[in-house]
Amino acid sequence: xxxxxxxxxxxxxxxxxxxxxxxxxxxxxxxxxxxxxxxxxxxxxxxxxxxxxxxxxxxxxxxxxxxxxxxxxxxxxxxxxxxxxxxxxxxxxxxxxxxxxxxxxxxxxxxxxxxxxxxxxxxxxxxxxxxxxxxxxxxxxxxxxxxxxxxxxxxxxxxxxxxxxxxxxxxxxxxxxxxxxxxxxxxxxxxxxxxxxxxxxxxxxxxxxxxxxxxxxxxxxxxxxxxxxxxxxxxxxxxxxxxxxxxxxxxxxxxxxxxxxxxxxxxxxxxxxxxxxxxxxxxxxxxxxxxxxxxxxxxxxxxxxxxxxxxxxxxxxxxxxxxxxxxxxxxxxxxxxxxxxxxxxxxxxxxxxxxxxxxxxxxxxxxxx
Numbered sequence: 001x002x003x004x005x006x007x008x009x010x011x012x013x014x015x016x017x018x019x020x021x022x023x024x025x026x027x028x029x030x031x032x033x034x035x036x037x038x039x040x041x042x043x044x045x046x047x048x049x050x051x052x053x054x055x056x057x058x059x060x061x062x063x064x065x066x067x068x069x070x071x072x073x074x075x076x077x078x079x080x081x082x083x084x085x086x087x088x089x090x091x092x093x094x095x096x097x098x099x100x101x102x103x104x105x106x107x108x109x110x111x112x113x114x115x116x117x118x119x120x121x122x123x124x125x126x127x128x129x130x131x132x133x134x135x136x137x138x139x140x141x142x143x144x145x146x147x148x149x150x151x152x153x154x155x156x157x158x159x160x161x162x163x164x165x166x167x168x169x170x171x172x173x174x175x176x177x178x179x180x181x182x183x184x185x186x187x188x189x190x191x192x193x194x195x196x197x198x199x200x201x202x203x204x205x206x207x208x209x210x211x212x213x214x215x216x217x218x219x220x221x222x223x224x225x226x227x228x229x230x231x232x233x234x235x236x237x238x239x240x241x242x243x244x245x246x247x248x249x250x251x252x253x254x255x256x257x258x259x260x261x262x263x264x265x266x267x268x269x270x271x272x273x274x275x276x277x278x279x280x281x282x283x284x285x286x287x288x289x290x291x292x293x294x295x296x297x298x299x300x301x302x303x304x305x306x307x308x309x310x311x312x313x314x315x316x317x318x319x320x321x322x323x324x325x326x327x328x329x330x331x332x333x334x335x336x337x338x339x340x341x342x343x344x345x346x347x348x349x350x351x352x353x354x355x356x357x358x359x360x361x362x363x364x365x366x367x368x369x
Contacts, residue, residue: 046073047307048132050097051089053080058106064117064158067139068099074135090122090165091335096132097121109147114159123167124334126175128305133162166334174249177242178333179302181235182325185261186268186296189231190289193272196223197364198285220361223276224269231265232258242333251336257329260342263349264325270356271321277363296320324349 050068054061069076077095080086089095098120105115119136123129140158147158167174239257242248275288298304299313300322306314317323324345331337 048074048097048135049077049095049307050074050099051077051080051086051095053083053086053098053100055103056101056105060106060109060115061101064105064115064143065099065101067143068136071135071139086120090120093122095122096128097136099136116161117158118161118163120163120165123164123170124175124330125305126167126170126172127303129164129167129170136160173246174334175330176303177246177248178329179326181238181242181329182264182300182322183297183302184238185231185235185265186322187293188234189227189265189268190272190275190293191286192230193223193227193269194275194279194285194289195282196227197273197276198279198282202281220273220357220364224266224273224357227269227272228262228265231268232261235261235265248333250333252332252338253336256337256339256342257332259339260325260328260346260349263346263353264321264328267321267349267353267356270353270360273360274356274363277360296322299323300326302326318348319352321349321352 052065052068054065068074077089080089080098086098086100089098100118100120102116102118105117108115117140119133121129121132137160140160143158164170239250243250271292272289275292276285279285279288299306299309299317299320301317302322306317306323309317327345328342331341
């Protein structure tokens, strides 16, 4: 009995490693997953772009400000001359935070009173905002400790006043749940589409489809439409639950969200059809979908900031349609932004959809003939 079992095990290994595609499936995906997770999946924040609005300008306030631009975690994006310059910088994501020092800071410190340092921070990514605030607090606490030791003061010289934008209480669910709309719609659509052709090949019905008068592009449309409807439907259900059950504020309009959602799902359909057209079995299709899903989620900025990734990983994120739709869905929910603000995200998703669908048609036609 043991000999028969060992022979069967040997046969399975031989069958597995004899096939070139199986060998690649075993070796390549784990290596890719390791590289993606190793470089991109990090909750560290080591690149905080900030702007300085110093209304005082005296020596004490400059000493306090120098603590920030001298820190390796902070990068000074510029200095501001008026309060009106603050909102455009945060709205456009050019800075994560604005440090504002009041006009009487040095005078208050000279009298032994507190100087209020206000931090205006982008709260759309609550995790990143909390990490940045911890860095700010550490710098302020160190400044206070050294000030008291050097000057013998009894009152903390700097007091931190925090004002998060778009997410006043920095609730993490306001950030993550809108992103789940993009995640679930991608996973469901990709799996459904990736299995479509492979399932028919296994069942033997694909050959019957080939003898019909349908052209390859007509077959592709027939395969794509159910996936599009399922993807949009799943996203609609999650959106409804986010608003009704989890009480996530929807500041924007659905008329701004759904055109972008349709383009996003179409780009995912293109990827799914590419996988389906080159897969001979459902197992290969599932492995191909998995190979795409995990890196796509990590590189999209769903949970970890793209700015923290190495430059070559940041370049790869531009090939990920989820990256663009995440920006759109979160801006619609938290900012109330309209469709006109999303052209910079819509056109890359459109290009990805056109390229993937065109490539899928070419693969599909090659398999036909």
